[in-house]
Amino acid sequence: MPVTWLRALREVVRSGLTIEEARLEPLLALRTAVGVAIIIGPALWLASPAYAASAALGAYSAGATTFQRTWRPRKVIALGAGAGLALSTFVGYLAAGRLVTFLPLLATWAFVAGMAWAVGSTAGIVAATMVGSMLVTITLPTSVGRALEHAGVIALGGVVQAVLILLFPIRRWGAHRDALADALAAVADYARRLRHDPTAPFDAEPLMTARDAAAVTPSQARTRPSVLHGPRGLAERILPVVAALADPDVGAPVEGPGRDRARELLDAAAEVLDAAARSIRRGTPAEVPSGSTDVLRVDEENEVLEGPARQAAERLVELLGEALEIAGIGDACGKTPTPPGPAGAQFLVRPTLVRLVPVVVRAVRRELRRDSPVFRHAVRLSAVATLGYLIAARLPVGHGYWAPIASVMVMRPDFHRTYARAVARLAGTLAGVGLATGVVRALGPDAHVFGVLAVFSAGLSYTLIRTGYAYSQCFTAAYVVFLLGMGGQAWEQTAPERVVLTLLGGALAMLAYVVFPAWETPRLTGRLADWLAADGRYTAAVLRSYTEPTREHHADMRRALLASREARAAWQETYDQARQEPVRPRGLTSREAQEAQEALKRFGRAAMLMESHVPRAGSRLAPEAKRFAEALEADTAQAAVDVREHRNPEWERVEEAFRAWEGSAAGDGSPALRREAELQKQALEDLATAVSRTPLERDVGSAREEQRVRAAAAAEGDGSGLAHRGG
Numbered sequence: 001m002p003v004t005w006l007r008a009l010r011e012v013v014r015s016g017l018t019i020e021e022a023r024l025e026p027l028l029a030l031r032t033a034v035g036v037a038i039i040i041g042p043a044l045w046l047a048s049p050a051y052a053a054s055a056a057l058g059a060y061s062a063g064a065t066t067f068q069r070t071w072r073p074r075k076v077i078a079l080g081a082g083a084g085l086a087l088s089t090f091v092g093y094l095a096a097g098r099l100v101t102f103l104p105l106l107a108t109w110a111f112v113a114g115m116a117w118a119v120g121s122t123a124g125i126v127a128a129t130m131v132g133s134m135l136v137t138i139t140l141p142t143s144v145g146r147a148l149e150h151a152g153v154i155a156l157g158g159v160v161q162a163v164l165i166l167l168f169p170i171r172r173w174g175a176h177r178d179a180l181a182d183a184l185a186a187v188a189d190y191a192r193r194l195r196h197d198p199t200a201p202f203d204a205e206p207l208m209t210a211r212d213a214a215a216v217t218p219s220q221a222r223t224r225p226s227v228l229h230g231p232r233g234l235a236e237r238i239l240p241v242v243a244a245l246a247d248p249d250v251g252a253p254v255e256g257p258g259r260d261r262a263r264e265l266l267d268a269a270a271e272v273l274d275a276a277a278r279s280i281r282r283g284t285p286a287e288v289p290s291g292s293t294d295v296l297r298v299d300e301e302n303e304v305l306e307g308p309a310r311q312a313a314e315r316l317v318e319l320l321g322e323a324l325e326i327a328g329i330g331d332a333c334g335k336t337p338t339p340p341g342p343a344g345a346q347f348l349v350r351p352t353l354v355r356l357v358p359v360v361v362r363a364v365r366r367e368l369r370r371d372s373p374v375f376r377h378a379v380r381l382s383a384v385a386t387l388g389y390l391i392a393a394r395l396p397v398g399h400g401y402w403a404p405i406a407s408v409m410v411m412r413p414d415f416h417r418t419y420a421r422a423v424a425r426l427a428g429t430l431a432g433v434g435l436a437t438g439v440v441r442a443l444g445p446d447a448h449v450f451g452v453l454a455v456f457s458a459g460l461s462y463t464l465i466r467t468g469y470a471y472s473q474c475f476t477a478a479y480v481v482f483l484l485g486m487g488g489q490a491w492e493q494t495a496p497e498r499v500v501l502t503l504l505g506g507a508l509a510m511l512a513y514v515v516f517p518a519w520e521t522p523r524l525t526g527r528l529a530d531w532l533a534a535d536g537r538y539t540a541a542v543l544r545s546y547t548e549p550t551r552e553h554h555a556d557m558r559r560a561l562l563a564s565r566e567a568r569a570a571w572q573e574t575y576d577q578a579r580q581e582p583v584r585p586r587g588l589t590s591r592e593a594q595e596a597q598e599a600l601k602r603f604g605r606a607a608m609l610m611e612s613h614v615p616r617a618g619s620r621l622a623p624e625a626k627r628f629a630e631a632l633e634a635d636t637a638q639a640a641v642d643v644r645e646h647r648n649p650e651w652e653r654v655e656e657a658f659r660a661w662e663g664s665a666a667g668d669g670s671p672a673l674r675r676e677a678e679l680q681k682q683a684l685e686d687l688a689t690a691v692s693r694t695p696l697e698r699d700v701g702s703a704r705e706e707q708r709v710r711a712a713a714a715a716e717g718d719g720s721g722l723a724h725r726g727g
Helices: 005-016 026-046 049-065 074-095 099-118 121-137 144-167 174-196 205-214 231-246 257-282 290-295 307-329 356-367 373-394 402-410 415-443 447-463 469-486 491-515 521-547 551-578 590-612 624-644 652-663 671-691 695-726
Strands: none
Touching: 005 415, 026 049, 026 144, 026 447, 049 074, 049 121, 049 144, 049 447, 049 469, 074 099, 074 121, 074 144, 099 121, 099 356, 099 373, 099 402, 121 373, 121 402, 174 205, 174 231, 174 257, 205 231, 205 551, 231 257, 231 307, 231 590, 257 290, 257 307, 373 402, 373 491, 402 415, 402 491, 415 447, 415 469, 415 491, 447 469, 469 491, 521 551, 521 590, 521 624, 521 671, 551 590, 590 671, 624 652, 624 671, 652 671
8 A cells, every 4th residue: 555556466366366265065056056957957858948048047146146145044045136137137128129228227227236235245246147137138038028938937047046945955054153153263263362462453353244144034033043142242251351361461460370370261261162163163062171171260269360360360260151051052952943022132133125125225325425435336337337238239249248247247346356356257267268168169069968068067166156256257157158059159159259258348347447446545544533433432431331330331332342343344444455556545654554553453452451341230430430431532533533634633631531540549449440541542642643744744755655665566576577587
């Protein structure tokens, strides 16, 4: 941040061709490929290759959507995708035949597909598939009646996939189990890292994913295994306790028997949490090493830990006792359904598809502004799909729809993923078309053989769908070649054309991002401000729970924690994307962003340490903490405005409240809490140092940053040249 275009493109190529580490799911791929086969076989036997192609499109696309990251039942996703593909096909046919009607429809459909990203990545990907369906299938029917038939056959593909999911469930609730197990395993890994690095940071993404997975519809809640209910909250409560136990400022001493005891407890905690994670993931009871359970005993007379460290140890032992019950019982109670009752009282609510409509409308309305990356993506998608269709229609090739399809399927709201997927699609298409072409030429025309090969290619595509876009796309391209060959298209008409048109579509997608970008780099300052304000509200909520530990204040603290995590995740996503963008930094240089990030991480960590000692209901501690909470919330809110408007933040109220706290007699009763508040004040001072500069210094810093990146790129190029000459 920034990087040169040459370096950015090198990273794009490397990313697009990278094999991702993902667990293969061959049984899921086999079941979905069988759904494609069930559709292709009867269609070839009872109807024609054209019907078989339509049916295969619906079954393949509906099956592919079930591999997307979503917590709704897969059969619902398959049915929804099949219905959407059928509607897109029929509406496309009604407008086909004349550019004056089809182009406005294509532009509108593509714009809506782009805005679907406001709901989430799954919705955006499924919507893009529907645009592709409109472009392909309008070439197949010859009348409105035939169009209805093809649309019905496409919808039937989604129905077949849904029925197979219903009849042959594979790891029912498996994704939800994995999400919860990953959250427990992440806390276990954190406990192990704290043994060696007492101030190690924690990435809350697994906990956020587990919470997202815990939201279910009322129908899902009736069948959800009860083992998926409580462990997420347990992981949330254990996290600040292990951090407080390990911290050298407020927990165990830096060296000596106390530190050794803390390491034992942290190791035992990791063992118990890992056992609980395995139990939930597999649905079977798990055994915890006896040595770990022996460690989890706090001897009243011989315990070496004292003060806040001992309180943290006792709290950790109490919480791990609950984890031991989970690890010992496993899924024995997993068949017990969630008791019916008011939605909000029993589970995190996920709206049904009908009630999702107003949620989608609100999400889309929030993104209908010129500076929104989603809106700009929708505009790019609409323009590129229309332009690609027009250009391909003028070229002396058939199947011109491959150009806009390639553009629609690779485009994403951000620069890096769009370019990486364009490279991956081209590479996968070249490999897949070349492979399939050789097979077609060797076997000769045979619709039934091509149908079998299409199903085989679909199965391989599903199997590799999570290992990298290029590798899945290779077999998707082969699948399409076999499908068209099944319909009577010669390989000479399909292979070279698709390569050329895929290259055209990818080039248009890349060019669109250059002409109308939505860079994340300018958004860094706003994301940093949002994170600062959210952390300030979270810390204030924690401190209020000290002064008055009521149920309402605990609920406020939980809401503020979730908002803080969301703000930090938004910053991290923007920061990671900005580091890959070939644009000049605006507002924050690379070094400033890194230093500000580290300061805010320490600020949030101190708040987490405070949370570990929040008193139980009915007790009152640290009255001076209330004044500090008010000062902290006010100063961080104002500082967020200052950071967003490129002014230097100040902490006058925080410093005044802390001095008053130090001088009060009440401050002597809570030394650990006051030390944590001091850590927060130091983190805020470091944040101010990171972002506070005069406008002249900021301009000079940005120029130096750009010169530094150019020099590094030149040195890298020289090194490559020397290595080449040396070779």
